[in-house]
Amino acid sequence: MPRHKAKKQITNLPNFIGYKPEGIHYAKKGSIDLLFEEFHAIDLIDYRDMNFEQAALAMNISKTSFARLIQSARKKIATAFIECKSIQAAPGDTYSDYNWYRCEECFYVAKIKKPNQIDECPSCQCSKLKNMFEK
Numbered sequence: 001m002p003r004h005k006a007k008k009q010i011t012n013l014p015n016f017i018g019y020k021p022e023g024i025h026y027a028k029k030g031s032i033d034l035l036f037e038e039f040h041a042i043d044l045i046d047y048r049d050m051n052f053e054q055a056a057l058a059m060n061i062s063k064t065s066f067a068r069l070i071q072s073a074r075k076k077i078a079t080a081f082i083e084c085k086s087i088q089a090a091p092g093d094t095y096s097d098y099n100w101y102r103c104e105e106c107f108y109v110a111k112i113k114k115p116n117q118i119d120e121c122p123s124c125q126c127s128k129l130k131n132m133f134e135k
Helices: 036-047 052-059 063-082
Strands: 031-035 086-090 098-103 109-113 129-131
Touching (some): 031 063, 036 063, 052 063, 063 086
Antiparallel strands (some): 098 109, 098 129
16 A cells, blocks of 8 residues: 655745746647645755755655655756756645635735635736636
8 A cells, every 4th residue: 555645835836837948839849747845845955055854844744755856856847958848837735824826917926824815916906816726
């Protein structure tokens, strides 16, 4: 029987829906899903310069689980660069103390402490908000 995978705690989500190589028709090359937890791992290690122990603690997972996660994220990014594939941000096996919304009008990302919700975009005041954990 497979081992139960622990959910990863995230405190930061990507501010993008996706990236694609300029000058390449991405539909022909395909895309790679970069999970929210993989993005957060890259953020903690490569952007914020945390060590593995600090980053694993921040995500509430073991160092070995974190090592597998960062290896997966880096492999996906390298594959996308080398094979000219687009990268799509995708929900994974995560949890957060926040509700995350993206405005479909101005692309603003709102981070609201749970259990609160919002009905209107703080940036453009429209009502076209989408929960980022829903595909």
